[in-house]
Amino acid sequence: MPKTLNPLQLVADRWQPSARFVRRAALATVVMAVVIVVTGGAVRLTQSGLGCPTWPTCTEDSLTPTPAMGINGVIEFTNRMLTYVLCAVVGVAIVAARAHLPRRQGLTRLGWIQFWIIAANGIIGGITVLTGLNPYIVAAHFLASTALLTVAVVMWHRSHEGDEEPRDLVARPVRQLGWVLVATTALLIVAGTVVTGSGRHAGDAKKNVHRIPLDWHQITQLHVDFVFVVVGLTAALWFVLRAVGAPAVPRRRVAELFVVLMLQGVIGYVQYFNDSPEIVVGTHMFGSCLVWIAVLRVSLSLRTRGEAPALPAPAAEAATALAAAGR
Template identity: 55%
Template sequence: MVRLASAFLVSRPARWFGSSLRGLALASLIANIGIIVTGAAVRLTKSGLGCPTWPRCTDESYVSTPEMGINGAIEFGNRLLTFVLVAIAVACFIGALVRRRRSLTRLSVAIALGIPGQGVIGGITVLTNLNPWVVGLHFILSIALIAGAFALWRRVGEGDGDPVPLVPAPLRQLARVTAAAGLAVIAAGVVVTGSGPHSGDQGAKRNGLDPAQISQVHADLVFLLIGLTVALWFALRAVGAPAAAVRAVAVLFWVEMGQGLIGFVQYFTHLPVALVAAHMLGSGLVWTSTLAVLWSLRSRPESPAPAPPAPTPAAVGEPVPAA
């Protein structure tokens, strides 16, 4: 078995995975953002219980049946996308093995294990009749998988040396606080969703919290996030930070502004389906832009090559001491 695995890793198909690893990692990132949108489509079309059980779609069938209508097709289609994510994750794992870089292999394994975990949580969501807290956990795991896929994508193009900071420590700390605020905004948004009208099914329960109050908390956190982002941009400009870092923060700011605009419009127009779906996509883009900011504040060069051993006396023609 070991010989077969070794033979495969040096074969031409395996070498393709290795040379295409950066593209595969980007595909993983895009797919994990995309499944947020397809999951939103399931909820917004009230298809959350289109397949009323799990892991089967019905008690007798693993697939949806014509009698289940469009809701069953939508829910089952979303389940099938898990296999696409698994296929991409396996391809990334093979590519990382071919590259023989332990850091890439660990990241690819974490992503590959997270996707079945996501499927299990999705199953628990169905079995608990779309409990809003379980649905929220389902979304949070997607955020974690996006972080892993983004890290893999960026690490492929870096060396394995120790990270080198590009800005002073206080600014790196400010960036971390900004990222924490971004996570808080996402978490609050999950709670808002659990209190709102788009439950995924007519009979699904809500979390019982006041939507207006929770939405206000969410909005306050958004203002905090935007303020921290603006402060980080000015601070980076003040210290002459690399242009890439300043640009990454600017991109984050404009993504936040677009997301905030969608959020306010959807709230005051009573949560139309199209805007809610766009807001879900925006949450993935805000988080990805936040990760890009953190990555822009350091570099990771190639590890220095080990120094050659010092020549022995015999190698330089000197007499060897007698024993």
Template identity: 50%
Template sequence: MRRICAVNRIARPVSGTLLRRLALASIIANVGIVVTGGAVRLTASGLGCPTWPRCTDTSYVNTAEMGVHGVIEFGNRMLTFAVGLIALATLLAVLAHRPRRRGLLPLAVAVFLGIPAQAVIGGITVLTNLNPWVVGLHFLASMAVISAAYALWRRIGDPDGPTVPVVPTPLRTLARITTGVSVAVLVVGTWVTGSGPHAGDHGAARNGLDPESISQVHADVVFLLIGLTVALIFAFRAVGAAGATRAAIVLLAVELSQGVIGFVQYFTHVPALLVGAHMLGSCLVLLATLSMQWSTRERRPAEAPSPWAAAPAAEAEAVPVTA
């Protein structure tokens, strides 16, 4: 009897609170690896370990001869294992959670598998001597993992039930367009980085784009994003979507803060510290964008559908039928 009780204690399902905390830790860890990866590039330590998966041709760890650059690069590689362990713990917690909620497992698997995939892309950046296009892909892969981790965290916090819209269809479309422009800002931002002075190593190539011209393109897309966000704030407020309005206001605040950092770093000749802050800001812009997108719908009990979901049918019934 005692043995059975001990087994039951060990097999006790993971609580939703613990599961959500692990998912939040996964978000923070993945944002952290972006920031530390930026530190590798900004300290010109991108080739501190000149090969991959080993650090040298004969060692998996850095050597004293490699100096501080080897320490920084190898340390960042070790942090990948820490991020992976958090993702694994989250995946195991999802498997142990009862009752098993639909949609959690695919997201947890995506986050867990995204870590080694992102690490492989990082290895390719080393093997290609920090090719700027591959470096940009490495950053965007991290953004994809953060997106999956955020979706997992939000899904855990949502109640069971169908997903229903809280704003009308045109505003959901506008929110999707805004999300697409936000992604475009991140993509074009990697082109700006690839044309700038912080290559990750003094001998690394640049992408050949004119820094001033591509920075202007980046700024134009940012202005478009800010304009769309302002439009969302007024539109959400007009339909009484308080939660969506708050999310859009937070997004605007993050965008403006990130824009200030971007302009200051441009006019101060791209100091490393501000570039690092800008990379953190990119993660925050992504998370704020996802929060805004998520706020356009919510999960409700089946007996309480959204009025916006029923609106098209009601409008159809109101149209007179003529012979």
């Protein structure tokens, strides 16, 4: 009975990417996950949420925007097309992780999780358009993008370490404090989506878009309260790590998070006291991605899985031969 051909195995038989390439491919998925968040925000902030009034086509009769739709149609359609770029980047990361020797199934699995999140979020994005920018669906769309960013960051981090069972670098209570920091930051992000759903940037100026029936000033205050809690937890974790003599890397990650939080706080105050200008809101969305990345890196730095596996000797010789043959 003929052996079933596996395209990924065919690639792996002919190409063994370096560990550096795998790490860079994983980093590229993080970058693209941030790009898709920021460009999605640009769609809303330019009032282009319904630039393409239907889905999956742009209009009932056209796959692409028509000249009559103006710049709003171009902006919304461009954001849709970036999803395919994101899929391509994730695809490269999956293939690289699969072809790398020694095989690391955990990395490949994280790549496929990203792919399925993208597919699911594409459907959520379509529902967002078909429901006329329902704020609850818009919030779900953003949170799914945050989930994608989460998996991308984990894959990037895992590409730098081994596949041993996780081992804590600090005492369990300190590790738990790190998880509390992650959970509180997640609540901060959720509160931010409620601010967005009840705030002034509805996403389309031509239609009376439904908003979450809450006073956005009060929700913003709740959002700020979560910011203070996150900053307090960050400072507490830094002092605790110093007190217990934790390794340098976790302490550095916490310091990086604190700096990002301070910068994001400045942007947030400028946004609030200037009636949320579009460019500042977009910068704030970019900052929220950086905050989430920094928080995840803090948590991941509190444990280790050992060193990244080295390339086996026979595989190294094969890779060298392939490289020589390709010259």
